[in-house]
Amino acid sequence: MITQAENPILEIHDLTVSYDQNPVLWNVDLSLPAGNLVGILGPNGAGKSTLIKAIMGLIPPTSGFVKIFDKPLNDVRARISYVPQRESVDWNFPASVLDVVMMGTYGKLGLFRRPGKKEKELAMQSLEQVGMAGFSKRQISELSGGQQQRVFIARALAQEADLYLMDEPFAGVDMATETAIFQLLRDMTTSGKTVIVVHHDIHSAMNFFDWLIMLNLHLVASGPKESVMNEEMLRKTYGGKLNLLTRVTDLIRQKDFNPLKG
Amino acid sequence: MSFDSNAFLIIFTGALIAISCGFLGVFMMLRKMSMTGDAISHAVLPGIVIGYFVSGSQRSLEVIIGAGLLGILATLMIDWLRKKARVQLDASIGITFTLLFAIGIILVNILAYKVDLDQECVLYGEIAYLPIDSWITQSGLNLGPRITWLAGLNFVFVSGFIYLLFKELVLTSFDENFSAVMGLPSKGINLALMSIVSYTTVSSFESVGAILVVALLVVPPATAFLWTKRLIPLLRLTAIMGVLIALFGYYLAYWIDSSIAGMMVTVAGFFFLVSAFIHSKKPSWLSGTSASTQPLELE
Numbered sequence: 047m048i049t050q051a052e053n054p055i056l057e058i059h060d061l062t063v064s065y066d067q068n069p070v071l072w073n074v075d076l077s078l079p080a081g082n083l084v085g086i087l088g089p090n091g092a093g094k095s096t097l098i099k100a101i102m103g104l105i106p107p108t109s110g111f112v113k114i115f116d117k118p119l120n121d122v123r124a125r126i127s128y129v130p131q132r133e134s135v136d137w138n139f140p141a142s143v144l145d146v147v148m149m150g151t152y153g154k155l156g157l158f159r160r161p162g163k164k165e166k167e168l169a170m171q172s173l174e175q176v177g178m179a180g181f182s183k184r185q186i187s188e189l190s191g192g193q194q195q196r197v198f199i200a201r202a203l204a205q206e207a208d209l210y211l212m213d214e215p216f217a218g219v220d221m222a223t224e225t226a227i228f229q230l231l232r233d234m235t236t237s238g239k240t241v242i243v244v245h246h247d248i249h250s251a252m253n254f255f256d257w258l259i260m261l262n263l264h265l266v267a268s269g270p271k272e273s274v275m276n277e278e279m280l281r282k283t284y285g286g287k288l289n290l291l292t293r294v295t296d297l298i299r300q301k302d303f304n305p306l307k308g
Numbered sequence: 309m310s311f312d313s314n315a316f317l318i319i320f321t322g323a324l325i326a327i328s329c330g331f332l333g334v335f336m337m338l339r340k341m342s343m344t345g346d347a348i349s350h351a352v353l354p355g356i357v358i359g360y361f362v363s364g365s366q367r368s369l370e371v372i373i374g375a376g377l378l379g380i381l382a383t384l385m386i387d388w389l390r391k392k393a394r395v396q397l398d399a400s401i402g403i404t405f406t407l408l409f410a411i412g413i414i415l416v417n418i419l420a421y422k423v424d425l426d427q428e429c430v431l432y433g434e435i436a437y438l439p440i441d442s443w444i445t446q447s448g449l450n451l452g453p454r455i456t457w458l459a460g461l462n463f464v465f466v467s468g469f470i471y472l473l474f475k476e477l478v479l480t481s482f483d484e485n486f487s488a489v490m491g492l493p494s495k496g497i498n499l500a501l502m503s504i505v506s507y508t509t510v511s512s513f514e515s516v517g518a519i520l521v522v523a524l525l526v527v528p529p530a531t532a533f534l535w536t537k538r539l540i541p542l543l544r545l546t547a548i549m550g551v552l553i554a555l556f557g558y559y560l561a562y563w564i565d566s567s568i569a570g571m572m573v574t575v576a577g578f579f580f581l582v583s584a585f586i587h588s589k590k591p592s593w594l595s596g597t598s599a600s601t602q603p604l605e606l607e
Binding site for chain 2: 128
C-alpha cells in the first residue's frame with residue numbers, strides 16, 4: 047500500500063541498493079510530503095539504515111535515483127541534515143560537546159573558514175533545545191548514551207536544514223528523553239521541517255509519527271499513519287512473527303493505548 | 309658547559325622533525341590510521357629510488373614527488389584491499405607496505421651503480437652528520453645545514469596544512485559519513501593528509517630513517533593522549549614531547565656514544581611506558597566516564 051505525496055519533498059524512484067552484488071533493497075519507489083514526521087519501520091536487516099544512507103548518497107544505488115526538493119542531492123546538501131547511529135563514531139575523540147555541535151555549522155562555512163561568534167551562538171542555541179546547554183564544555187567521552195544522542199541531535203539542529211534524516215535516534219535512550227525528543231521533532235515539523243526517523247519500536251511509532259514507511263527489503267507500505275498501520279501491513283513487514291503480531295494488533299485495538307502511561 | 313652549535317643544530321632539527329611527525333601523528337591516531345603511517349613510511353622507498361634515478365640527485369623535487377605518489381598509492385591500495393577485496397585492515401597494511409618496500413629494495417639493488425642510496429641510509433638515517441652537510445649557494449655562501457632547512461620547511465608545511473584545514477581534519481576524523489553528507493571532500497582531505505605524511509617521511513628519512521619516523525608518528529601522540537582528552541592540549545603536549553625527546557635523545561646518545569635517532573625513540577618509548585604506568589594506577593574517578601544522566605526537560 048503505497049501512497050504518493052503531492053508536491054513531494056523527497057522522491058525515490060525504483061531504488062535498488064546492493065552490497066557485493068546482493069541486493070539489500072529492492073525497487074523502492076515512494077514520495078514524501080513536506081512538514082511531516084516520518085517513521086521508517088521494519089525488522090532487523092530490512093534495509094532501513096541502507097535506505098537513508100542511499101538517500102544521502104553514502105551508498106551508491108545499483109539503480110534508480112533520488113530527488114530532494116525536486117533537485118539532485120548535490121544541489122541541496124546545505125538543506126539536509128543527518129543524525130548517524132550513535133555507535134558509528136568513537137566517543138573517546140578529544141572534543142567537547144560544543145565542538146561537536148559546532149560541526150553542524152561547518153557545511154555552510156565552507157573550506158578554510160573558521161567558525162566564529164555566530165556559529166557558536168547557533169550551537170549553544172541548539173544545545174539549549176535538547177536540554178544540554180549546561181554540558182557545553184564537557185568532553186564527549188564523559189557523556190552517557192542518551193546525552194550522546196542529544197548532542198548528535200543538537201549538531202543536526204545547528205545545520206539549520208529543512209530535511210532531517212535520523213538513524214535510530216532512540217536506541218538506548220530512556221523513556222523521558224524519548225518523549226522529550228519526540229516533542230522536539232514534533233515542534234520542528236510544525237515549523238515546516240521534514241523529519242525522517244529510522245525506528246524499531248512499533249508501539250511508540252503509532253503514537254508519534256504522521257507518515258510511516260514499512261520496509262522489509264521491499265517497500266511494503268508508505269502513507270499516512272492511519273491508512274498503513276494495520277494488521278495486513280504489519281504481517282507483510284514483520285513476516286510470521288505471530289507472537290509479536292498478536293500483541294501489536296491487540297495494542298492497535300486498544301485505541302487509547304499509551305505506552306508512556308504503562 | 310659552553311654553547312655547542314652542533315649540538316644545538318642537531319637537537320633543533322630533531323625537535324622540528326619530531327613535532328611535524330607528532331602533529332600529523334595526532335590526526336593519524338584519531339583516524340585509527342597510525343599503522344597506515346607506518347605503511348607509508350616504508351612504501352615511499354620505490355618512489356624515492358625512481359625519483360633519484362630520474363633526476364640523478366638525492367635532493368631533487370622528483371624524489372619528493374615520487375615519494376608522494378607512492379604514499380598515495382599505498383593509501384589507495386590499503387583502502388582498496390580493505391573495502392573491495394574484503395581483506396582485514398591489518399592484513400592489507402601488512403601486504404601493501406612489505407610489497408612496496410620489497411620492490412624498493414630490488415630497485416636499489418638493480419640501480420645500485422647509478423643511485424647512491426642504500427638500505428641502511430633509508431632505514432636508519434644519521435642525524436649526527438647533519439652539521440657537516442651544509443647548504444652552500446653557488447656564490448659560496450654557507451647557509452647552514454641542509455637537513456635543518458628541510459626539516460624547517462617541512463614543519464612550516466605541516467603546521468600550515470593543519471592550521472588551514474583544522475576543522476575539516478577534525479570533522480572527517482570524528483565522523484566521516486557526516487562530513488560526506490555535508491559535501492566536504494573527505495576523500496580529498498584524507499589523500500592530502502596521506503601526501504603530507506609521505507612528504508614528511510621523505511624529508512626526514514635522511515636524518516632519522518624510515519623506521520624511526522614511524523615511532524615519531526605514533527609514540528608522542530599516543531603518550532599525550534594518555535594525559536589529556538582535549539585536542540589543543542593534545543597537540544601542545546605532543547609538541548612539548550617532541551622537543552623533550554630530541555633533547556634527552558641527543559644527550560643520552562652523546563653520553564653512551566650511540567645513535568641519536570635510536571636514542572630519541574627509546575626516550576619516547578620510555579615516556580610512553582611511564583605515562584601508561586601512571587595512568588593505570590590513576591584512580592578511576594580521574595578519567596571519569598560515567599557522569600550521571602539528567603533527564604531532558606523541555607517546555
